Amino acid sequence: MQTREQQFAARTYERMLAFEQSLQALDNENKKHESLKARRRYGSLCHKMAVMIRSTGLVQALAFAMRKQENLTFVHDVAIVLGMKQDASEKPSMQLLKQAYTSDLVAYMDLTADTLAALLWFKRFAQAILKVENTDDADAAAEENRNATP
Amino acid sequence: MRRHELTHLPPDLPDSSTNAGLWLQRYLQFYTSDKAAENFEPPLQPADYAHHPDDIPKNNPQAIRTHFASVCSLGESPDHDLFFQRWKKSLTKLPDVIWGEAEVKGRMLVGLGTASVTEAAVTLHHTYGMPFIPGSALKGLAAHYADRLPGWQRGSKAHEIVFGTTTSAGYVTFFDALYQPHSGHGGQPLWPDILTPHHQDYTNDSHAPTDSDSPVPVALLSATGCYLVALAGPTAWAEAAFELLQHALREDGIGAKTSSGYGRLHLERTFSEDQKFAADLLKRVEQLHPRDVNNRASGYADDWQKLDSPAPLKLQIAKLLLQKIDDASRTRAFREKPWFQALTQFVAEHDKG
Amino acid sequence: MQATRMLFLHALSPLHPGTGQSVNDIDLPIAREKATSLPYLPGSSVKGVLREACADDARCDILFGPKPSSESGATELYAGMLQFADLRLLLMPIRSLRGTFAWVTSPYVLQRFSREAQAANLPVPEAVPNVAADQCTLTHASALTLKKDHQTSVYLEDLLLKVAAPSLDDWADCLGEHCFKQAAWHRFLHQRLCLVHDEVFAFLLQTATEITARIRLQSDAKTVEQGGLWYEEALPAETILSGLVLATPLAKHNGCSAAAGFATLSEHSSTLLQFGGNATIGRGLCNVTLAGGA
Numbered sequence: 001m002q003t004r005e006q007q008f009a010a011r012t013y014e015r016m017l018a019f020e021q022s023l024q025a026l027d028n029e030n031k032k033h034e035s036l037k038a039r040r041r042y043g044s045l046c047h048k049m050a051v052m053i054r055s056t057g058l059v060q061a062l063a064f065a066m067r068k069q070e071n072l073t074f075v076h077d078v079a080i081v082l083g084m085k086q087d088a089s090e091k092p093s094m095q096l097l098k099q100a101y102t103s104d105l106v107a108y109m110d111l112t113a114d115t116l117a118a119l120l121w122f123k124r125f126a127q128a129i130l131k132v133e134n135t136d137d138a139d140a141a142a143e144e145n146r147n148a149t150p
Numbered sequence: 151m152r153r154h155e156l157t158h159l160p161p162d163l164p165d166s167s168t169n170a171g172l173w174l175q176r177y178l179q180f181y182t183s184d185k186a187a188e189n190f191e192p193p194l195q196p197a198d199y200a201h202h203p204d205d206i207p208k209n210n211p212q213a214i215r216t217h218f219a220s221v222c223s224l225g226e227s228p229d230h231d232l233f234f235q236r237w238k239k240s241l242t243k244l245p246d247v248i249w250g251e252a253e254v255k256g257r258m259l260v261g262l263g264t265a266s267v268t269e270a271a272v273t274l275h276h277t278y279g280m281p282f283i284p285g286s287a288l289k290g291l292a293a294h295y296a297d298r299l300p301g302w303q304r305g306s307k308a309h310e311i312v313f314g315t316t317t318s319a320g321y322v323t324f325f326d327a328l329y330q331p332h333s334g335h336g337g338q339p340l341w342p343d344i345l346t347p348h349h350q351d352y353t354n355d356s357h358a359p360t361d362s363d364s365p366v367p368v369a370l371l372s373a374t375g376c377y378l379v380a381l382a383g384p385t386a387w388a389e390a391a392f393e394l395l396q397h398a399l400r401e402d403g404i405g406a407k408t409s410s411g412y413g414r415l416h417l418e419r420t421f422s423e424d425q426k427f428a429a430d431l432l433k434r435v436e437q438l439h440p441r442d443v444n445n446r447a448s449g450y451a452d453d454w455q456k457l458d459s460p461a462p463l464k465l466q467i468a469k470l471l472l473q474k475i476d477d478a479s480r481t482r483a484f485r486e487k488p489w490f491q492a493l494t495q496f497v498a499e500h501d502k503g
Numbered sequence: 504m505q506a507t508r509m510l511f512l513h514a515l516s517p518l519h520p521g522t523g524q525s526v527n528d529i530d531l532p533i534a535r536e537k538a539t540s541l542p543y544l545p546g547s548s549v550k551g552v553l554r555e556a557c558a559d560d561a562r563c564d565i566l567f568g569p570k571p572s573s574e575s576g577a578t579e580l581y582a583g584m585l586q587f588a589d590l591r592l593l594l595m596p597i598r599s600l601r602g603t604f605a606w607v608t609s610p611y612v613l614q615r616f617s618r619e620a621q622a623a624n625l626p627v628p629e630a631v632p633n634v635a636a637d638q639c640t641l642t643h644a645s646a647l648t649l650k651k652d653h654q655t656s657v658y659l660e661d662l663l664l665k666v667a668a669p670s671l672d673d674w675a676d677c678l679g680e681h682c683f684k685q686a687a688w689h690r691f692l693h694q695r696l697c698l699v700h701d702e703v704f705a706f707l708l709q710t711a712t713e714i715t716a717r718i719r720l721q722s723d724a725k726t727v728e729q730g731g732l733w734y735e736e737a738l739p740a741e742t743i744l745s746g747l748v749l750a751t752p753l754a755k756h757n758g759c760s761a762a763a764g765f766a767t768l769s770e771h772s773s774t775l776l777q778f779g780g781n782a783t784i785g786r787g788l789c790n791v792t793l794a795g796g797a
Contacts, residue, residue, distance in 0.1 A: 050528035051734050054710050055265045056175045057661040063151035064267040102154050105637045109706040155663050160651040172598035176661045229603040240775045276713040276739040277596045277604050285784035325785035
């Protein structure tokens with residue numbers, strides 16, 4: 001019997017290996033640019049999503065991420081790790097958003113805690129498997145300071 | 151998108167006692183009209199989303215604009231006033247603190263890249279929801295400005311003393327510059343703003359204020375008003391840093407879109423009674439004519455003894471006064487006077503080259 | 504004779520009691536107690552700052568113990584009179600849709616505070632109220648409430664809490680008296696004090712602290728350094744922590760009594776003091792108050 005943490009770790013590892021393989025497949029098809037872009041996007045969310053949830057709350061953060069097509073692979077993987085079903089009539093990411101949207105206070109707190117716990121594994125594996133550091137996302141933040149240069 | 155149980159709030163919300171930061175970050179609604187909202191919830195039906203995730207309703211620009219407008223209309227938190235007055239009072243009582251008022255000329259965009267569901271955000275005080283300029287931003291701006299001045303480049307002694315290095319902290323503290331109550335344009339600190347993106351402006355898509363290629367003008371929140379800038383440290387260095395900030399805020403500007411004229415501030419020192427008295431005395435001593443030394447020196451020395459200023463300034467005035475006395479050849483005549491001895495003793499104790 | 508006081512610390516700017524490195528989604532999280540995850544400021548940091556504040560006083564060595572002098576070794580070492588416990592979270596400011604923010608605490612935190620307060624001879628209300636998971640309790644003068652469809656509620660962050668019968672008036676009196684010298688702030692606390700279930704409080708402490716993105720630019724001031732983006736967590740302005748200070752006069756202390764020691768400590772900690780990390784950008788400015796011993 002695995003603990004919840006072990007489950008999250010094992011599932012996250014599985015999801016991320018599969019994602020890394022899909023990137024390598026792209027590389028082999030000579031689509032390096034697309035592969036790099038996808039890697040960065042996914043990796044950046046691994047680093048950023050938890051902070052986003054802490055700042056804006058689970059529902060806002062999920063809905064915000066899901067607005068963009070290119071974020072959906074990531075949200076899908078998070079949903080799977082959290083135990084959403086793949087064979088249901090709804091996509092796992094949508095099940096997760098809906099569950100967050102409708103849950104009462106206690107369920108909402110639990111789901112948020114679970115999501116943050118799962119995201120910690122995403123962050124750890126992003127560094128180990130995807131080799132993505134959070135700095136890749138920092139250029140926009142630098143933009144403010146860049147403008148200080150006349 | 152809010153949690154379901156937050157969808158329908160009491161009708162008198164939000165109001166001026168609503169935390170603006172909370173409202174901005176956690177209370178965005180996708181929809182601006184009730185009709186659109188009805189289609190989305192409640193109840194939630196799978197049909198509302200269809201089966202393709204990309205059918206999820208877009209955060210339409212109009213919704214963001216409406217949200218920003220509601221944030222701005224909150225105006226000023228009445229509670230922030232009490233907080234600000236206490237902050238100012240306790241801060242300006244600290245030793246070695248110099249401060250002043252920085253007035254935004256036009257608009258200012260600080261914290262555009264902060265994590266937010268509206269993409270373009272603004273830095274708001276966590277507890278009180280009013281805009282402010284983080285101490286880290288002021289320090290970064292001054293350090294960058296200094297780097298371009300002779301004698302102040304990164305790696306120079308002056309730069310290291312004021313700003314520190316990766317291994318040692320600087321000697322000057324840059325406090326958060328808080329919004330002064332009632333100083334905002336038209337009585338409100340935040341104003342909605344629109345910027346038409348220039349193709350160079352957003353090269354990085356992760357924080358771009360719109361979906362990348364969209365030509366739609368970007369909604370922004372900009373800050374106005376006056377901010378209490380305060381620095382602490384050894385007086386000469388803190389004053390030098392303050393001057394750097396004055397120039398940097400006027401010439402470079404702070405925050406984002408400074409190339410479009412945002413973020414320029416006029417910063418002016420504010421002096422306490424003590425500081426005013428010391429500055430006035432320094433001026434009087436400087437202008438002291440040799441023929442007046444005989445009559446006035448002892449009065450100036452009395453004033454000097456009343457000073458409650460940091461040692462370097464007291465030293466400067468004491469040395470200058472002794473010099474004036476010497477220039478007027480009165481040293482011998484005053485040598486036995488207690489006030490003269492107080493001056494020489496202070497200089498002996500504090501003048502280390 | 505030994506004596507005990509309660510030390511209150513009230514943050515006027517964000518406070519970052521650091522932990523060094525951590526495995527966390529935030530790069531620089533605040534220090535938290537292992538068993539409870541409640542934020543705290545280590546007693547050793549408190550002592551360091553207060554020692555610095557008393558440095559000019561003749562009694563400094565008596566209160567804090569002489570500094571070991573490495574050069575001569577001539578100074579005789581002995582224990583200082585004061586011992587500082589960790590300062591633990593008492594009231595956390597949480598953003599609210601009404602009243603700007605609430606000063607939130609929980610039954611567990613108040614009970615723990617009660618036990619310590621008794622040790623410091625600090626009068627506290629006899630009982631700590633209980634509260635259900637989806638409820639909160641307030642004072643009669645609360646500025647936090649909203650009415651909709653006959654239901655009174657409080658909105659903290661993105662949580663909706665139903666309001667139970669007010670039961671915190673005596674607690675607000677007690678805490679206001681100890682933490683604030685001015686009547687205006689005493690009233691301010693009355694309007695904002697809010698007790699939530701321990702689980703809800705734990706959740707808020709995980710998801711409603713202040714998080715700031717910090718960047719370090721390369722020398723061209725245009726691009727971010729490798730590893731130059733990080734997230735910092737802080738306790739927001741208006742956070743209130745508390746903890747015990749114990750005074751044990753020894754023969755070495757030249758007849759300085761515990762009461763005299765506390766008086767010296769109070770006198771030198773009456774201005775703003777800086778605690779925790781990031782001093783050069785104005786973090787951690789706090790008011791310190793000693794209470795109890797009556």
